[in-house]
Amino acid sequence: MSRNLLELQNITKSYDGQLILDDLTLDIHENSFVTFLGPSGCGKTTTLRIIGGFEKPDKGRVLFDGKDITNLPANKRQLNTVFQKYALFPHMSIEDNIAFGLRIKNKTDAYIKDKIKYALKLVNLDGFEKRSIDSLSGGQQQRIAIARAIVNEPRLLLLDEPLGALDLKLRQEMQYELIRLKNELGITFIYVTHDQEEALTMSDYVVVMNQGYIQQAGSPEQIYNEPENAFVADFIGDSNIVPGIMVEDYHVRIFGADFKCVDAGFGNNKPVDVVIRPEDLEIIDDDDPRAILHGEMTHIIFKGEIYEMECTTPDGFEWLIHSTELHEPGKKVGLYVKPSNIQVMNKPESEDEEALGVEE
Amino acid sequence: MEKLKSALSNCYLSLIVLFMYAPIATLVVLSFNSGRSRAQWSGFTTDWYVAMWADETIMAALRNTVIIAFLSAFVATVLGTLAAIAINNMKPVSKNIIMSITNVPMLNADIVTGISLMLCFIAFRISLGFHTILMAHITFNLPYVILSVMPKVRQASKETYEAALDLGATPFQAFLTVVLPELMPGVTSGFMLAFTMSLDDFIITHFTRGAGIDTISTLVYSQVRKGISPTMYALSTVIFLTVFIVLMIGNYAPEWAKKRKRTV
Ligand SMILES: Nc1ncnc2c1ncn2[C@@H]1O[C@H](COP(=O)(O)OP(=O)(O)OP(=O)(O)O)[C@@H](O)[C@H]1O
Numbered sequence: 173m174s175r176n177l178l179e180l181q182n183i184t185k186s187y188d189g190q191l192i193l194d195d196l197t198l199d200i201h202e203n204s205f206v207t208f209l210g211p212s213g214c215g216k217t218t219t220l221r222i223i224g225g226f227e228k229p230d231k232g233r234v235l236f237d238g239k240d241i242t243n244l245p246a247n248k249r250q251l252n253t254v255f256q257k258y259a260l261f262p263h264m265s266i267e268d269n270i271a272f273g274l275r276i277k278n279k280t281d282a283y284i285k286d287k288i289k290y291a292l293k294l295v296n297l298d299g300f301e302k303r304s305i306d307s308l309s310g311g312q313q314q315r316i317a318i319a320r321a322i323v324n325e326p327r328l329l330l331l332d333e334p335l336g337a338l339d340l341k342l343r344q345e346m347q348y349e350l351i352r353l354k355n356e357l358g359i360t361f362i363y364v365t366h367d368q369e370e371a372l373t374m375s376d377y378v379v380v381m382n383q384g385y386i387q388q389a390g391s392p393e394q395i396y397n398e399p400e401n402a403f404v405a406d407f408i409g410d411s412n413i414v415p416g417i418m419v420e421d422y423h424v425r426i427f428g429a430d431f432k433c434v435d436a437g438f439g440n441n442k443p444v445d446v447v448i449r450p451e452d453l454e455i456i457d458d459d460d461p462r463a464i465l466h467g468e469m470t471h472i473i474f475k476g477e478i479y480e481m482e483c484t485t486p487d488g489f490e491w492l493i494h495s496t497e498l499h500e501p502g503k504k505v506g507l508y509v510k511p512s513n514i515q516v517m518n519k520p521e522s523e524d525e526e527a528l529g530v531e532e
Numbered sequence: 533m534e535k536l537k538s539a540l541s542n543c544y545l546s547l548i549v550l551f552m553y554a555p556i557a558t559l560v561v562l563s564f565n566s567g568r569s570r571a572q573w574s575g576f577t578t579d580w581y582v583a584m585w586a587d588e589t590i591m592a593a594l595r596n597t598v599i600i601a602f603l604s605a606f607v608a609t610v611l612g613t614l615a616a617i618a619i620n621n622m623k624p625v626s627k628n629i630i631m632s633i634t635n636v637p638m639l640n641a642d643i644v645t646g647i648s649l650m651l652c653f654i655a656f657r658i659s660l661g662f663h664t665i666l667m668a669h670i671t672f673n674l675p676y677v678i679l680s681v682m683p684k685v686r687q688a689s690k691e692t693y694e695a696a697l698d699l700g701a702t703p704f705q706a707f708l709t710v711v712l713p714e715l716m717p718g719v720t721s722g723f724m725l726a727f728t729m730s731l732d733d734f735i736i737t738h739f740t741r742g743a744g745i746d747t748i749s750t751l752v753y754s755q756v757r758k759g760i761s762p763t764m765y766a767l768s769t770v771i772f773l774t775v776f777i778v779l780m781i782g783n784y785a786p787e788w789a790k791k792r793k794r795t796v
């Protein structure tokens with residue numbers, strides 16, 4: 173495991189008496205691509221501003237390379253930011269915007285010229301050197317903001333929803349470019365997004381936040397396959413989240429039906445939440461002996477690669493199912509789930525934890 | 533009908549312009565009149581302008597006026613810009629209080645401002661002269677600068693300043709390279725306004741000048757009492773033109789700059 177480039181220790185921050193970040197602790201490894209994922213207003217930008225030096229935490233420390241930088245001014249930190257609102261300099265040409273950081277560092281003109289060219293090529297805007305900022309579209313401005321930050325080759329790059337204004341195709345291209353850039357330059361990325369797909373495809377490490385808490389941090393696979401609570405499960409893609417009873421180890425009961433699972437250690441007869449991903453529900457014949465649940469197909473949407481269907485069980489729950497096979501509404505079917513595809517989670521116990529959960 | 537309407541409105545406009553500029557036009561015409569009479573045209577001459585150039589008291593007054601206008605506008609612009617930034621960073625309540633406090637002197641009658649400044653100088657045993665005029669002008673110019681810079685400060689984004697810091701600029705560098713250019717239109721119009729306000733002030737200068745120093749306005753005033761010479765018409769014409777040109781630049785310079793930027 174590589175060493176920590178950045179450490180956030182017990183960061184707490186409130187605005188006007190309202191708690192925005194609550195005791196946030198996080199290590200960021202050198203050369204990793206870390207994504208902060210969470211709904212609007214959960215404190216992602218605030219966290220970046222604390223790392224960037226624009227905001228002081230009320231409590232806690234920020235360590236960079238092992239050194240405490242909590243009180244170091246922003247201009248002395250070895251990192252650069254791509255701001256959510258671009259923050260380009262409107263009275264300067266694109267060229268001057270990109271050169272700004274390099275000129276401050278007294279680089280030679282030849283070096284600066286080279287860098288500008290390289291950066292513009294990278295963001296697909298060759299030849300835009302002399303254009304003015306207000307002649308650019310939102311997406312183009314966003315890419316200039318990226319170019320302006322990366323020419324400085326910081327050790328840590330903070331990106332606050334940097335692809336938000338781009339269309340899908342350009343977005344995917346830029347995602348690819350950013351990853352390539354990260355590998356090429358050996359820059360550590362902290363990337364903010366509220367797009368879960370973007371988070372899962374790009375990152376080595378995903379930090380799911382809600383209301384100032386870290387809900388779960390881990391690899392994209394861990395976050396997707398083993399969500400620790402209902403919020404994470406719900407936020408990361410579609411899923412069926414149902415209440416259940418952990419009868420004993422490897423045995424969970426949902427709506428009176430008994431499922432085998434691979435989870436253990438919850439105790440006996442404990443209430444739990446169970447997540448089943450829509451692609452993990454298998455539709456089989458109603459009289460198939462493997463069927464654990466029985467229901468009736470009620471709804472169907474064609475989604476391109478798959479059909480998104482709903483199956484209603486007698487208890488009234490509508491199960492979301494993704495499959496390439498079509499099952500017409502009205503058909504009686506059986507449902508089966510592999511034990512390894514059942515994810516059992518602790519129910520929130522205290523009221524405090526409850527507050528983190530999903531509001532339905 | 534429509535035609536009549538537009539003819540009437542044009543007529544009205546012309547009348548207004550005529551009334552506003554007729555006195556000044558008279559002055560300009562008389563400044564080229566070779567006779568001393570105010571009622572009779574006796575031929576074209578530029579003698580009065582020549583005489584004006586040659587008159588040491590007039591030239592000294594002119595120098596004083598311009599130097600005071602320039603210095604007071606400059607100092608007021610620097611102080612006013614910094615003040616506007618500071619005020620904008622205050623909490624809303626103190627911001628409102630400070631803004632009303634700075635606005636009051638503008639509404640105050642000049643004569644009150646003039647007399648109170650004079651009393652203040654005397655109370656602090658500051659002898660009246662060039663420096664007291666300068667201080668007085670800086671004082672009454674300040675609110676005008678603050679008022680014209682304030683909207684720009686409010687518009688200026690905190691984000692670009694932070695972006696400059698992020699790219700390694702010190703707060704001072706960030707201010708010079710990023711914040712100031714954004715404020716510049718407000719700063720120049722503040723400077724122009726202050727410059728013209730200072731240029732044509734009479735009352736406050738009158739009370740704060742002390743003996744032995746004159747600006748154009750105080751000089752004209754004392755000459756009028758002795759019986760006015762046509763050199764004064766020439767001088768007034770020059771002053772009018774100067775103010776007119778400065779105001780034009782102040783009003784149109786930002787637009788010219790914008791146009792030039794667009795074509796580049
Ligand atoms: N300067 C401030 N003063 C008061 N409240 C603030 C300030 N900055 C942020 N907040 C509040 O802090 C909370 C978190 O804001 P933040 O900008 O970090 O959210 P975010 O996760 O970046 O959201 P988004 O995805 O919409 O950008 C919000 O409720 C916001 O209103």
Ligand SMILES: [Mg+2]
Nearest residue numbers: 216217256332
């Ligand atoms: Mg944000």
